[in-house]
Amino acid sequence: MLDGLSSSLKDALKKLAGKTVIDRAAVDELVKDLQRALISSDVNVKLVMELSKAVRTRSLEEEPPKGMTVREHVLRIVYQELVRLVWASTDVKLEPQTILMAGLQGSGKTTTTAKLARFFQKKGMKVGVICADTFRPGAFDQISTLCTKIHVPCYGNPQEKDALKITREGLASLKEQELIIVDTQGRHALEADLIKEIIDLNLLTKATHRWLVIDAALGQQASEQARRFHEAINIDGVIITKMDGTAKGGGALSAVAETKSGIVFIGSGETIDDLERFDPDGFISRLLGMGDLKALMEKANEAIRPEDVNVDAMMKGKFTLRDMYKQLEALNKMGPLKQIMGMLPLGNMELPEGVYDVTSTKMVRYRIIMDSMTPKELDDPSLINSSRMQRIAHGAGASPDEVRELLKYYKMMQRTLKGLRGASGGKFNMQRLMKRFSGMQ
């Protein structure tokens, strides 16, 4: 779905390519496509209208900086305007504090609470959790099970119906802990009693942070709900959950705009470690389905760092495991490989399906396996014979089959890159593209 939209955005941008003067019609078209892309990502409609108006005005009025094509100029404005919305990333300090979790039913507060506890615990803090959800059956079982797994003390009482009483007792019982997270019952802004309750909880805990948990799939309601939560307890950060689905999380963007706060964390999986600090670039890239925006920004600032990846060597077909390792690392930040490959104007060239078919867990496994290889092996994978394979597998705690699979994947990547080189033809500046490709890392 969004692929279609981002491609229409790209088509619109293509029309700007090669132009020396801004073409009003092309900008209008681009703005329209941008609107559609954002709306289908669930960004608030009013917000989209404001943003697209700004993009249009600036594109038509501002002079493109020297050395920048019209297309890049417009794209840069789009990017800047988007970043302006989400740039404010809330500071997370490692000091004694209390965090109050708020959000709609089923947005993932309890799971996120456990993930946060884990996050701060790994940073070396003493964390405690209070379960102030007195409504949903099994809520205490859920959070206490999760907390037990990570050895974090969890206070709660499934028999008690008064969330304030539990929290008061919890604060007393966990006063040894440096950081306390209060998980609350799901509520929506129209439930007056529950809003009153969370106001009281906020007063009682004197919470340092009040974070709003937003489901990535939340639609236009996000603005309104966030506004009311903000009125009630002054939200100072937003956590987006369920980013591992296909939802784009535009609702969270609306919530951030509404609360004038930043996105603090992103939840993207079911295990307790699936929580990341928010990276505005990656988020916007995903939102627009375009990977090359950040690279473009860097170009604008003439800040291209020395390339990590040896582009020339790669273009000559020398693509070592070491390059792949760096790519895997970059992919972690960038999102799916398919998206990155999507940046390259390959036309209708078919890439082998298997190239994309590597899950993120596998990526992690691959990196671990490569960590067990010697520098020589990384430079020249053909050295790896069965005894070396045994050693690598042993070192990485993997099976030789996994090592073999990795090598197979490497070969596929190598073939793909060779294919790219072949397909690039004379006119097409592959080198520049690869630079951009690596610039993102």
Place this chain on the structure above:
Amino acid sequence: MFGGLREKLQAARSRLGSSIQTVITAPAADAEKTGVSDKSASAPEKPSVPPAVPEIPVKPTIVDKFKVLLIERELIVSEKDVSEALSELEITLLESDVALPVTDAIIAHVKKGLVGKHRKIGESVDSLVVGALRDALLDVLGSGFDLQAYIRSHPRPVKILFTGVNGTGKTTTVAKIGSLLKKQGFSVVIGAGDTYRAGAIEQIGVHAERLGIKIIQHPEGGDPSAVLFDTVQYATSHKIDVVLADTAGRFHNKANLMSQLDKIKRVMKPDLIVYVDEAVAGNDAVTRAAEFDKTVGADAVVLTKADMDSRGGAAISIAHTIGKPLMFIGTGQSYDDIAPFEPADVVGELLGDA
């Protein structure tokens, strides 16, 4: 739950109405000169009907104005102006969480209805604009789903499997439907098929206990297929009417979890697969409904959290995407907060008339 959408639609309509009216008043004078005649063949001459607005003795409602004016505009004003008017409607639908592709489809449908109307002008003018909208929405929402009748007409036990992504309210919905069916006199057993999420078994267990419904549970981490198989076995041997099978929330893009669901389907052979989603979901509602429908199928839809001031666009999106009837909407946190979905009523309510 559609209150918001209705207001917005009517507001848009009145905006459309007034913007059209300003355009129309000028040609209207000319039209009177040319005479009131349906015989006049050329389209620009047609605005013989606009006097309908002042002529109607009863104070014309916004809806009436809209009906008359938009049609008249179709005749007088160029196609481009109509699409401008429709883009207003488009924004309204988008603001109500109707997903973009679905909005496009509805707008196209309405437009088509209006253009078709163009030729038949002179006949019953008013009903057809609203008719176009109504057709579009009814078309999309389909008919409701009568669970009670379904159960009565099928061999027992009727096995119902609940699916959906994480946090949409499957477990709560299972409890609500259990409570409803029990009140309707059916015997019910619940299978605690969410063996993954911590606390899920306890959650559904507490619900079942409160409602006095038998529940089949396995320990956390067990195979959900096994639990649900046992539940069906229990229902068969105890002559229970309905099996409600809860499952863990899963994302449609996780192949392993989806194939687990497929296995559950093979093992328990559900009669009905109910897809649960939330009314507040945005554009993703379309993607995931389509994926679920494709991989495990869906026979009916339950929309939860409809009390969150949502505009109900998700209902339209999902119904349009998978073409399956909406069975219930969840409207609150207590067991009775569940209501059958009546498309005709909803559309009637949306359009401000019955």
